[in-house]
């Protein structure tokens with residue numbers, strides 16, 4: 001029987017090795033030993049364990065780095081282990097079965113009426129949607145519930161201004177209800193922006209230790225990586241960037257503040273800015289600006305300048321070396337980041353902004369479920385269960 005600390009070390013090492021193969025498919029055992037600093041014997045023992053359990057397989061010989069015997073290459077197994085990710089939206093639940101090797105095996109969009117309980121829709125899918133001939137084999141490692149909400153891990157409460165949890169015990173009862181309904185599973189309740197940010201970090205191979213991911217969606221959310229760690233975990237309870245006020249006398253926001261960034265920059269403000277009637281989206285605005293519509297360009301410049309006010313505060317607090325703009329922001333085209341850079345150089349703290357890289361996300365909206373799977377695997381999954389916690393908030 002191994003002690004708890006021995007188990008923890010083994011878990012950590014198994015995960016390090018698995019993730020090395022994840023980011024460098026076909027790596028040899030010798031290279032793994034060099035990457036991780038583990039001995040060749042330890043690497044052999046641990047990779048044998050991973051191979052026997054169907055996490056890795058040996059694909060045979062690889063290219064020789066020089067003279068001598070070709071090393072054996074390790075690859076990720078597919079089809080053996082999954083994470084089921086449920087994304088909660090206002091009128092639907094998106095269910096994704098994601099293979100831990102990184103591919104989405106199954107996606108269902110489950111429509112939701114205002115009287116439907118999110119928890120029951122997810123429970124029904126888990127019990128009936130994964131059976132039948134489409135059902136994949138393999139083992140389900142856990143469930144992720146991804147919410148467009150602020151999740152408070154201490155009080156186990158959820159706060160959202162974009163969707164209602166009335167059918168699920170409200171913001172104060174939903175986590176307890178999830179815990180009860182899915183007892184017996186390993187569960188993680190995660191914030192959507194944090195999952196999108198984690199996907200960006202992993203799948204676009206971000207090496208900056210300090211970076212910010214800002215997502216324009218229903219509102220504006222941010223996830224901050226400080227010293228490679230996601231600040232506050234995946235629950236958005238430490239950072240509410242969308243509620244930084246850029247106009248103290250501006251309109252009241254449901255959060256209790258005034259002139260919050262996400263309110264001031266919302267798509268709903270576009271018709272007023274353009275002196276038009278009807279609705280207007282970021283996409284339409286970006287499209288008009290691409291063809292040099294002067295009014296559209298002016299509005300994008302205004303949005304960038306206003307956005308930079310909040311961004312300067314964030315930069316002064318955490319000094320990210322990279323800022324990634326995700327979600328709908330990309331529809332605004334290249335003019336938007338260009339103008340933000342200009343504004344930051346004109347009015348930001350020069351020393352903190354001069355080497356800053358600002359870019360759009362390189363992943364689509366579908367990245368969230370991959371980010372959730374990977375976050376769950378990296379932060380919560382245990383190769384050797386310690387028999388304690390199986391319910392994670394953030």
Ligand SMILES: [Zn+2]
Nearest residue numbers: 243253255260
């Ligand atoms: Zn607010």
